[in-house]
Amino acid sequence: xxxxxxxxGAAYHGLLGWITTIDHKxxxxxxxxxxxxxxxxxxxxxxxxRIQLMQPLKHxxxxxxxxxxxxxxxxxxxxxxxxxxxxxxxVYLVPLMxxxxxxxxxxxxxxxxxxxxxxxxxxxxxxxxxxAPAAGWFSYAPLTEKSYSFSPGIDYWALxxxxxxxxxxxxxxxxxxxxxxxxxxGMSLRRVPLFVWMVFVNAFLVIVALPPLNAALVMILIxxxxxxxxxxxxxxxxxxxxxxxxWLFGHPEVYILVLPAFGVISEVIPVFSRKxxxxxxxxxxxxxxxxxxxxxxxxxxxxxTGLGSGILYVFAASSMLIAVPTGIKIWNWxxxxxxxxxxxxxxxxxxxxxxxxxxxxxxSGVTFAAIPLDWQLTDSYFVVAHIHYVLFGGTLFAMxxxxxxxxxxxxxxxxxxxxxxxxFWSLVIGFNGTFLVMHLLGVLGMxxxxxxxxDRPPLGALQFFSSLSAxxxxxxxxxxxxxxxxxVRRGAPAGGNPWGGWTLEWATPSPPPPENFDEVPPVRGRxxxxxxxxxxxxxPGDD
Amino acid sequence: MRPLNTSVFDPNSPQARAIDHLFYVDLAxxxxxxxxxxxxVFYAVWKFRQxxxxxxxxxxxxxxxxxxxxxxxxxxxxxxxxxxxGRTMAIVEPLVGSHPPDxxxxxxxWWWEYHYPASGVVxxxxxxxxxxxxxxxxxxxxxxxxxxxxxxxxxxxDAIPGRRNYLWIQPLxxxxxxxxxxxxxxxxxxxxxxxxxxxxxxxxATWTASQLLEPATPASGEAAEGARLFQTSTCxxxxxxxxxxxxxxxxxxxxxVADRQTLGAGxxxxxxxxxxxxxxxxxxxxxxxxxPNMRLTDADARAIAVYLEGLK
Numbered sequence: 001x002x003x004x005x006x007x008x009g010a011a012y013h014g015l016l017g018w019i020t021t022i023d024h025k026x027x028x029x030x031x032x033x034x035x036x037x038x039x040x041x042x043x044x045x046x047x048x049x050r051i052q053l054m055q056p057l058k059h060x061x062x063x064x065x066x067x068x069x070x071x072x073x074x075x076x077x078x079x080x081x082x083x084x085x086x087x088x089x090x091v092y093l094v095p096l097m098x099x100x101x102x103x104x105x106x107x108x109x110x111x112x113x114x115x116x117x118x119x120x121x122x123x124x125x126x127x128x129x130x131x132a133p134a135a136g137w138f139s140y141a142p143l144t145e146k147s148y149s150f151s152p153g154i155d156y157w158a159l160x161x162x163x164x165x166x167x168x169x170x171x172x173x174x175x176x177x178x179x180x181x182x183x184x185x186g187m188s189l190r191r192v193p194l195f196v197w198m199v200f201v202n203a204f205l206v207i208v209a210l211p212p213l214n215a216a217l218v219m220i221l222i223x224x225x226x227x228x229x230x231x232x233x234x235x236x237x238x239x240x241x242x243x244x245x246x247w248l249f250g251h252p253e254v255y256i257l258v259l260p261a262f263g264v265i266s267e268v269i270p271v272f273s274r275k276x277x278x279x280x281x282x283x284x285x286x287x288x289x290x291x292x293x294x295x296x297x298x299x300x301x302x303x304x305t306g307l308g309s310g311i312l313y314v315f316a317a318s319s320m321l322i323a324v325p326t327g328i329k330i331w332n333w334x335x336x337x338x339x340x341x342x343x344x345x346x347x348x349x350x351x352x353x354x355x356x357x358x359x360x361x362x363x364s365g366v367t368f369a370a371i372p373l374d375w376q377l378t379d380s381y382f383v384v385a386h387i388h389y390v391l392f393g394g395t396l397f398a399m400x401x402x403x404x405x406x407x408x409x410x411x412x413x414x415x416x417x418x419x420x421x422x423x424f425w426s427l428v429i430g431f432n433g434t435f436l437v438m439h440l441l442g443v444l445g446m447x448x449x450x451x452x453x454x455d456r457p458p459l460g461a462l463q464f465f466s467s468l469s470a471x472x473x474x475x476x477x478x479x480x481x482x483x484x485x486x487x488v489r490r491g492a493p494a495g496g497n498p499w500g501g502w503t504l505e506w507a508t509p510s511p512p513p514p515e516n517f518d519e520v521p522p523v524r525g526r527x528x529x530x531x532x533x534x535x536x537x538x539x540p541g542d543d
Numbered sequence: 544m545r546p547l548n549t550s551v552f553d554p555n556s557p558q559a560r561a562i563d564h565l566f567y568v569d570l571a572x573x574x575x576x577x578x579x580x581x582x583x584v585f586y587a588v589w590k591f592r593q594x595x596x597x598x599x600x601x602x603x604x605x606x607x608x609x610x611x612x613x614x615x616x617x618x619x620x621x622x623x624x625x626x627x628x629g630r631t632m633a634i635v636e637p638l639v640g641s642h643p644p645d646x647x648x649x650x651x652x653w654w655w656e657y658h659y660p661a662s663g664v665v666x667x668x669x670x671x672x673x674x675x676x677x678x679x680x681x682x683x684x685x686x687x688x689x690x691x692x693x694x695x696x697x698x699x700x701d702a703i704p705g706r707r708n709y710l711w712i713q714p715l716x717x718x719x720x721x722x723x724x725x726x727x728x729x730x731x732x733x734x735x736x737x738x739x740x741x742x743x744x745x746x747x748a749t750w751t752a753s754q755l756l757e758p759a760t761p762a763s764g765e766a767a768e769g770a771r772l773f774q775t776s777t778c779x780x781x782x783x784x785x786x787x788x789x790x791x792x793x794x795x796x797x798x799x800v801a802d803r804q805t806l807g808a809g810x811x812x813x814x815x816x817x818x819x820x821x822x823x824x825x826x827x828x829x830x831x832x833x834x835p836n837m838r839l840t841d842a843d844a845r846a847i848a849v850y851l852e853g854l855k
Contacts, residue, residue, distance in 0.1 A: 336605075360577065
């Protein structure tokens with residue numbers, strides 16, 4: 001990489017400067033802003049569903065409209081919101097944290113972003129091109145075959161995911177090479193921040209998990225466009241083949257969406273507790289363990305497909321096993337807070353809520369690993385509750401912690417703590433109100449993805465409560481938007497290191513200049529900025 | 544008669560009870576773990592708040608022994624849960640072996656077809672079975688993936704085209720057990736209700752005998768006109784009525800449709816007025832379903848409904 005790479009974008013200004021940029025910070029910001037825009041789109045879809053479900057047998061949305069909307073909600077939140085948000089955070093922070101000037105392949109980085117944006121826009125173009133896909137975010141065959149889904153929605157869905165998937169693999173490779181090759185002198189792999197460790201493992205998961213999905217997407221496109229029959233049992237294909245391919249991607253995908261969140265929490269909790277992370281070694285090792293185990297648990301999505309007790313039991317065991325390294329993290333985060341001097345800034349509030357909500361999501365996850373419980377609860381609202389506790393109460397809460405923590409670094413201004421507290425509390429109440437009752441709805445026999453439900457108490461009352469809470473949730477997100485708009489213009493100046501952070505991104509001005517550092521501080525331990533202040537290098541990881 | 548509900552916590556079969564017992568154990572474990580985590584977090588939040596004037600806290604880098612301990616304890620708990628899981632599986636889904644199925648369930652977009660191989664009865668949407676007997680259901684699909692789920696009777700099982708899956712159920716009380724399709728299967732996934740009607744062994748025998756009779760063809764009146772319309776309109780292309788020329792297998796078998804409690808897989812109460820409305824425009828009640836609006840007049844729709852409601 002020539003030194004001129006990162007500066008090349010600066011040849012243009014304004015909009016053209018953003019379009020032509022190969023600076024990892026600008027690309028990161030474009031990812032984050034685009035992902036947040038799709039968060040708002042997915043939120044609108046969620047609210048439409050919650051209005052339809054407020055009362056039994058309501059006619060707000062037609063079945064066809066509801067089915068398109070829940071499909072687009074799931075696809076948007078997973079592929080257009082969560083993944084790019086995490087990629088954005090990763091490509092923004094990783095070079096800063098390891099003291100590099102940019103990603104290893106800046107142009108590839110830009111390509112990945114534009115593939116994502118065009119893929120995302122192509123998916124939404126389906127609305128005006130004959131109808132959005134309506135087969136759910138995991139699009140089980142043979143419902144996706146031409147004989148059952150005639151409109152081109154599925155074709156747009158598959159092509160869009162394929163385009164974005166190619167970009168994701170490129171980002172994975174880019175992150176791995178960056179972390180392996182561009183660390184500043186002194187920063188061994190035993191000293192990189194835990195966020196970087198989590199992103200590192202995550203990047204391997206991306207390049208392992210996406211290819212099965214991409215292969216399956218090509219197969220369904222061949223089925224639909226060239227009249228093949230990979231997934232059509234009547235012609236010798238297999239309906240379960242799709243599920244194996246999809247979940248071989250899909251379960252690692254859950255960890256792809258969660259590991260960077262773990263990384264964020266592992267940065268935020270120590271800084272706001274004024275303590276070093278407890279058990280760095282266990283944290284990193286358990287992440288590697290999660291990475292390996294996550295490619296061996298996919299069939300727990302298929303416990304009700306009648307595959308036979310023997311094989312299912314193996315997957316029950318592996319699914320329970322993966323809870324162990326995840327549990328280690330919870331205990332270590334609590335141990336980090338233990339004996340600390342905790343400052344409850346909004347970032348820390350979100351991290352604390354993450355601990356509790358993610359624990360609920362983890363425990364309901366273990367419930368699904370116990371196969372007979374899965375036989376009752378899978379495909380019910382219990383699963384809807386579970387996925388939202390993991391990906392919303394977990395990942396998205398961690399992303400808000402990240403927003404309050406790194407917004408000052410990215411913009412040079414602090415987010416308002418006052419509006420932030422309002423945002424936090426309304427989101428906690430709105431989120432838990434919306435999804436906690438869904439556990440109960442599932443236990444009461446409410447299937448997921450149903451556009452309506454019978455008028456049988458107490459289903460209506462619970463759904464109504466969930467919808468009201470969802471409106472509060474949406475309001476909370478708007479409060480955050482308001483906070484960003486206000487703070488970007490009039491927020492208090494952040495300075496280089498507003499939180500007393502210890503990792504390298506805090507050793508450069510906010511926002512960081514092109515190529516990041518005038519001079520990278522010496523790295524003699526895991527917390528270079530701590531070592532600068534505490535003259536005796538006694539920090540962890542010191543040789 | 545038991546109240547109509549679909550709660551997992553109201554099990555009425557040994558299979559559903561076994562699952563419930565495991566669920567209680569799982570919930571207890573989850574509650575203890577969650578309360579431990581929450582207790583520690585709240586204690587830390589209260590106790591270790593930053594106090595003004597205090598210096599940097601002690602930098603504790605970790606304790607491998609302690610960390611190993613909190614790795615092994617959860618692993619031990621999960622091992623217990625795994626063993627209990629295996630035991631419950633053996634109760635809920637014992638090996639099928641060469642046992643012939645008592646009912647073959649065929650899922651369609653968006654209704655259920657039931658074959659009773661022993662007696663030859665064919666019916667739709669409402670499955671009858673005797674109280675106390677342990678039956679083996681074979682679950683199949685005619686089109687896309689569906690899922691047969693009656694929470695009070697036990698596990699759910701996918702209906703997958705090209706496969707035959709199995710489910711054991713043994714209702715312990717008489718009554719109506721509600722269920723639904725649990726795997727998203729297209730436009731009307733939400734309106735694909737299941738009713739399992741459980742009666743005494745004697746009443747099930749009576750029902751079986753009645754289902755095997757061919758209904759009489761009406762000789763005169765509105766019903767006779769309805770019978771003629773049924774055979775001359777396109778109805779008989781998709782529906783079967785034993786003893787007549789109607790032998791279509793696309794839609795539900797209507798030989799004894801008047802015996803059913805509901806229409807359209809639980810969409811409407813079964814009576815002449817509702818059936819007439821349904822026949823005139825099914826898309827009004829179940830938009831996207833495969834039965835088209837045949838553009839019948841109100842009078843013709845009513846005649847067909849009167850004929851069908853005579854089929855007992």
